[in-house]
Amino acid sequence: MSTTTSTAPPTTPAPTSALNASRTLATAARVLRQLRHDPRSIAMMILIPCVMLFLLRYVFDGSPRTFDSIGASLLGIFPLITMFLVTSIATLRERTSGTLERLLAMPLGKGDLIAGYALAFGTLAIIQSALATGLALWFLDLDVTGSPWLLLLVALLDALLGTALGLFVSAFAASEFQAVQFMPAVISPQLLLCGLFTPRDNMHPALEAISDVLPMSYAVDGMKEVLHHTDMTAAFVRDALIVAGCALLVLGLGAATLRRRTA
Numbered sequence: 440m441s442t443t444t445s446t447a448p449p450t451t452p453a454p455t456s457a458l459n460a461s462r463t464l465a466t467a468a469r470v471l472r473q474l475r476h477d478p479r480s481i482a483m484m485i486l487i488p489c490v491m492l493f494l495l496r497y498v499f500d501g502s503p504r505t506f507d508s509i510g511a512s513l514l515g516i517f518p519l520i521t522m523f524l525v526t527s528i529a530t531l532r533e534r535t536s537g538t539l540e541r542l543l544a545m546p547l548g549k550g551d552l553i554a555g556y557a558l559a560f561g562t563l564a565i566i567q568s569a570l571a572t573g574l575a576l577w578f579l580d581l582d583v584t585g586s587p588w589l590l591l592l593v594a595l596l597d598a599l600l601g602t603a604l605g606l607f608v609s610a611f612a613a614s615e616f617q618a619v620q621f622m623p624a625v626i627s628p629q630l631l632l633c634g635l636f637t638p639r640d641n642m643h644p645a646l647e648a649i650s651d652v653l654p655m656s657y658a659v660d661g662m663k664e665v666l667h668h669t670d671m672t673a674a675f676v677r678d679a680l681i682v683a684g685c686a687l688l689v690l691g692l693g694a695a696t697l698r699r700r701t702a
Contacts, residue, residue: 462555463551463558464558466551466556466559467556470529470555470556470559471559471562474559480525481563483521484525484560484563485566485567485570488517488518488521489570489571489574491513492513492571493574493579496510503582507581507666508666509635510579510581511583511590511662511666512633512634512659512662512663514572514575514594515596515658515659515661516597516635516659517571518564518568518597518601519598519600519604519655520626522560522563522564522598522602522605523601523602523605523608523622523625524619524622525560526601526604527605527608527612528605528615528619530556530605530606531609531612531614531615535614549694549695553690553694556606557602560602561598561599564598564599564601565595568591568594568597568598572590572594583666584667584668584669585664585666585667585669585670585671586671589665589671589675592679593658593661593665593678593679596682596683597658600654600689603685603686603689603690603693604625604626607689607696608621608625609693610696628649629655632649632653633650633653633658634650634656634663639656654681654682654685657677657678658682661678661679664678
């Protein structure tokens with residue numbers, strides 16, 4: 440009597456769906472170690488918003504009130520833009536180099552990966568927002584009525600929103616050039632419709648309706664609440680929650696659309 444033994448091929452452990460704190464922290468630590476060896480990206484994330492605010496202050500040197508009226512809004516917009524660019528490009532590099540494919544072959548869920556990236560870039564966003572807010576308030580004499588901590592909170596939420604948007608759009612880009620091309624499609628319409636150049640209720644009704652669903656509109660509204668009110672208002676809380684909610688929603692979409700490799 441002969442017996443046949445069948446050997447099953449080795450299987451790759453399936454990634455778990457639930458978030459795991461240790462895997463998320465390990466991913467964040469790896470991303471931060473990589474960024475430490477990329478000083479240009481760090482300089483772009485941390486210094487460019489400060490440089491732009493500095494230039495803006497002296498563009499309006501003869502009209503400091505103009506700087507006061509738009510400086511607070513731009514304090515939230517500049518971090519959003521820089522975090523969007525750097526995050527989308529950095530994530531795309533992970534995919535094109537094959538790093539993402541190797542990571543997802545391990546017991547690492549997409550949620551762990553996205554949360555780790557968000558945590559790493561969020562750490563840099565805290566540094567970036569603190570430096571930009573401190574520069575605007577204490578060196579460039581930005582005059583705001585409300586608490587500087589509320590200004591910092593909105594700037595940080597905007598930077599995290601930029602991180603989430605960058606992670607999301609990186610799934611649809613095949614090259615770094617394409618990742619940069621997403622900026623006019625994702626950021627420019629929000630910049631035009633957010634109420635920075637004219638109040639949103641002065642726009643055409645169709646454009647005002649579109650602006651009502653764009654997260655940057657609420658980032659600018661939140662900054663304006665800090666600019667004009669001494670205390671935290673209900674409108675400020677609503678605006679901050681909407682920006683935070685949009686960031687979480689986009690992070691969830693980023694996890695759902697994350698691909699191992701760019702075709």
